[in-house]
Amino acid sequence: MKIDSNFRFPAAQGQGLTFTGEASQICYASLEDCQIEAPARFCSGVKIDAGSIGAFSFFNQNCSLRYVQSIGRFCLFAPEVLAGGAVHPVTSVSTHLLFQNMDNSWNQDFHTFPEDSGYLKNLVRYQKEHEFLKKTRISIGNDVWVGSRAILMRGIHIGDGAVIGAGAVVTRDVEPYTIVGGVPARPIRKRFSDKVIEKLEEIRWWDYGPDILKGLDLNHPEEAVKYLEERAARGFPLYTPDKFLFHPKDGTIERAEGKVLLYKL
Secondary structure, three states, X not given: OEEOOOEEEOOOOOOOEEEOOOOEEEOOOOOOOEEEEOOEEEOOOOEEEEOEEOOOEEEXXXXXXXXXXXXXXXXXXXXXXXXXOOOOOOOOOOOOHHHHOOXXXXXXXXXXXXXXXXXXXXXXXXXXXXXXXXOOOEEEOOOOEEOOOOEEOOOOEEOOOOEEOOOOEEOOOEOOOEEEEOOOOEEEEEOOOHHHHHHHHHHOHHHHXXXXXXXXXXXXXXXXXXXXXXHHHOOOOOOXXXXXXXXXXXXXXXXXXXXXXXXEO
16 A cells, blocks of 8 residues: 655654655555554655564665565665565476466466466466475564665565675575675674673663663663663663554554554555
8 A cells, every 4th residue: 555755644652654755655565464663764665565563663765675574673774675576486497477377467368278277276386385385474673774775585584683784685594683795695794792692682672662772872882781781670661652554455554552543545
C-alpha cells in the first residue's frame, strides 16, 4: 500500500511515523500485515515487505526490502539498499519465470502447457522442495547500519550492532557487532572486544530507548557498558512505543492497541 508523501502518523509520545518525498510502499510485495513501532522515518521511494519494524529505524531514499521477517530498533538503511530479491532455480534446466509459474501470462497461449496438465504445478512443487524452501526470509537485529547500495540475499540473519559496508553483497549470516564488506561480503573486523560485545548483547540497551544512553561517553564503549549495566540493574524503564499495523489487503493503517483506524486508501 502506498503512503502519501509528507504524511505523518502521530504517536502519544509526540513521535510517530514520518514519510517524506515521493510515496513509500509498505508491504508492497506481500499480503501479510506489517507492525511498525514509533518513531520511524521513511524517505521517498522506499518499498518494504516486512513483518515488523522496530522503533527509531530510518530508511533512506529508494530502499527496497523484500522477504524480511523482522527489522530491529535503531536500524539505519542508506540509499538504494536492496534486500530479498527473487529466487530462481539454478539447479533446474531453466531459470525462466515461465517454468516457475510466477507469471501465468507467459504460458497462456502455449498449447504444450495446457492449464489442466498439471505439468507446471508438479515442476513448481519439485523446485520448492529442492531449492526454494532453503530461501527463507531475512531477519535484521537492532542497531544495524546498512551502507548505500548494499544487497542482502534471502535467508540471512544480521546480528545486533552489525555494519554492512556500502556495495556489499551479503550472502551469509553476519555476527553481532561485526563489520562486513565486499562481494561476497566477508568479515572485516569486530567493532569492539568480545567482552564489550557480550555485555551489550546482555544489556540490550535498545529495549530502553535512547534515554538510557543519556550523559554517557559513547566513544568509550568499555566505560559506557559499565554505566549501562548499572542503569539496567536499577530498573531503568523500558521504552514502550506506540505501534501501528499496516494491512495491505484492505489498504488500511490502524493503531495496534485499540484497533483505531487511522488511514484508508
